[in-house]
Amino acid sequence: MQFHIQETMSKGLKTTIDEELDVSDLFKGRQDVYRTGPLHVMLQVTGHEGFIEVDGKLAIDLELACSRCLEPVKDHTVIRFSEVFKRAASDVDRDEDMEEEESDFIEVDADRLDLRPYVEEALQLFMPFAPLCSNDCKGLCQTCGQNLNEHTCSCSTEKIDVRFAALKDLFKE
Numbered sequence: 001m002q003f004h005i006q007e008t009m010s011k012g013l014k015t016t017i018d019e020e021l022d023v024s025d026l027f028k029g030r031q032d033v034y035r036t037g038p039l040h041v042m043l044q045v046t047g048h049e050g051f052i053e054v055d056g057k058l059a060i061d062l063e064l065a066c067s068r069c070l071e072p073v074k075d076h077t078v079i080r081f082s083e084v085f086k087r088a089a090s091d092v093d094r095d096e097d098m099e100e101e102e103s104d105f106i107e108v109d110a111d112r113l114d115l116r117p118y119v120e121e122a123l124q125l126f127m128p129f130a131p132l133c134s135n136d137c138k139g140l141c142q143t144c145g146q147n148l149n150e151h152t153c154s155c156s157t158e159k160i161d162v163r164f165a166a167l168k169d170l171f172k173e
């Protein structure tokens, strides 16, 4: 997934990337990520005069912890990827270009464009947020850790009782 920037731009190159990346290292130490399948990268790279356009999608099979009960949740995530890369201007050019500086470009300060870090960043950014095993997942009991989808426990009712007791005391005074 590396391109020589000058070469790609000057030749008006068009390339398709169809690769699978092992991204398991990215989520090492994340307890809410149980398994990450390879990241399927499907991108179209097009060289233009002065910039490189990269467009396509990323897809991955994930096994994540339900954000309420921690049971594994399987997810197939598809992420749209669309970026425009530009060779960082030299100091001389930079002054001239200052006025029409566009933030839509990602400036690359090297001869080679390596897409891997951008692809990995996109994945980390668009990972499903707070996945749920089901919309009405009852989660874990905060007190005893019981998975409330499987069994109920008596903790929650006790808590209410305590509050009630405090309330009663308040009214006595």
Ligand SMILES: [Zn+2]
Pocket (backbone or CB within 6 Å): 066, 067, 068, 069, 070, 071, 132, 133, 134, 137, 138, 139
């Ligand atoms: Zn759940």
Ligand SMILES: [Zn+2]
Pocket (backbone or CB within 6 Å): 141, 142, 143, 144, 145, 146, 153, 154, 155, 156
């Ligand atoms: Zn409990």
